[in-house]
Amino acid sequence: KRITLNRKRKQIIFIFEMFFLDIFATEGEREVWNQVNAVLQDSESILTGLQAYKGAGQEIRDAIQNPNDMTLQERAWNSVCPLVIKLKKFYSFSLRLEEALRSLLTSLTCPPLTPTQHLEREQALAKQFAEILHFTLRFDELKMRIPAIQNDFSYYRRTISRNRINNMNLDIENEVNNEMANRMSLFYAEATPMLKTLSTATTNFVSENKTLPLENTTDCLSTMASVCKVMLETPEYSSRFNSEDTLLFCMRVMVGVIILYDHVHPNGAFNKSSKIDMKGCIKVLKDQPADTVEGLLNALKFTTKHLNDESTPKNIRTMLQ
Numbered sequence: 001k002r003i004t005l006n007r008k009r010k011q012i013i014f015i016f017e018m019f020f021l022d023i024f025a026t027e028g029e030r031e032v033w034n035q036v037n038a039v040l041q042d043s044e045s046i047l048t049g050l051q052a053y054k055g056a057g058q059e060i061r062d063a064i065q066n067p068n069d070m071t072l073q074e075r076a077w078n079s080v081c082p083l084v085i086k087l088k089k090f091y092s093f094s095l096r097l098e099e100a101l102r103s104l105l106t107s108l109t110c111p112p113l114t115p116t117q118h119l120e121r122e123q124a125l126a127k128q129f130a131e132i133l134h135f136t137l138r139f140d141e142l143k144m145r146i147p148a149i150q151n152d153f154s155y156y157r158r159t160i161s162r163n164r165i166n167n168m169n170l171d172i173e174n175e176v177n178n179e180m181a182n183r184m185s186l187f188y189a190e191a192t193p194m195l196k197t198l199s200t201a202t203t204n205f206v207s208e209n210k211t212l213p214l215e216n217t218t219d220c221l222s223t224m225a226s227v228c229k230v231m232l233e234t235p236e237y238s239s240r241f242n243s244e245d246t247l248l249f250c251m252r253v254m255v256g257v258i259i260l261y262d263h264v265h266p267n268g269a270f271n272k273s274s275k276i277d278m279k280g281c282i283k284v285l286k287d288q289p290a291d292t293v294e295g296l297l298n299a300l301k302f303t304t305k306h307l308n309d310e311s312t313p314k315n316i317r318t319m320l321q
Helices: 005-020 030-040 043-051 057-065 070-109 115-121 123-144 148-162 178-189 193-208 214-233 244-264 278-286 290-302 314-319
Strands: none
Touching: 030 070, 030 123, 043 070, 043 123, 057 070, 057 148, 070 115, 070 123, 070 148, 070 178, 070 193, 070 214, 115 123, 115 214, 123 193, 123 214, 123 244, 123 290, 148 178, 178 193, 193 214, 193 244, 214 244, 214 278, 244 278, 244 290, 278 290, 278 314
């Protein structure tokens, strides 16, 4: 039962305001808003750091090709260590983001209000939820273009485990011990590590809050997806987007909530019974220039859980091929 047109219009107007106006937290939102804001304030510096990531590919190749040249071994090691510290910073931020998401989900799904009432009354928190998704998709799009990350980290782990360099900056193990390295390795092995973190966090939130109806979470996500889709496909709203960044913001939020919905709903987002119009959502993405939405379509292909289920209509699967 998808939201009625009148309610959808009301929600579109609300979310349109949420995207484009400065919204101040109410007294009831303040505590959670402050907690989440402290995380979001660091998000741009995380993206800037990731964007500037150059890797130590040449130094590593030189060291591997000349295993007996200790000068080259030292140069590679000294190039990789600062990068590993940077990678730890990104990973640690994902843990903070996970906590922020859990706080927002708790606030936006708790009884007695419905998810729609929450989104309308707690607009500052809803906007932060959207901003987390926007950051997450941006981070993962950038990470997918930087294969050096996994190469650098693999070299670091190999070098540590072989213990071939006995007296060269091994203080780094105080920063990145074996347990931390294992967790970071799992994180960076994911094609979209931030989305994986949020998907797992949302799934855990649902399983840990057994007294909370599942619909409280899934309706919150499907409402946001529906509103984003209508905003993107309706000229009355999309014509008011004043930049490509605003358009991308809306598309990333839509894709983000679809992926979360697909992970927490037993039947997923692609099933005919889904409250998300997946055909419509994919169509609005495909109506954009291919290079703009390639990463978002890939996220739907490779980060969702139920796309390849037998219950997924063939036309949906075909649209994402």
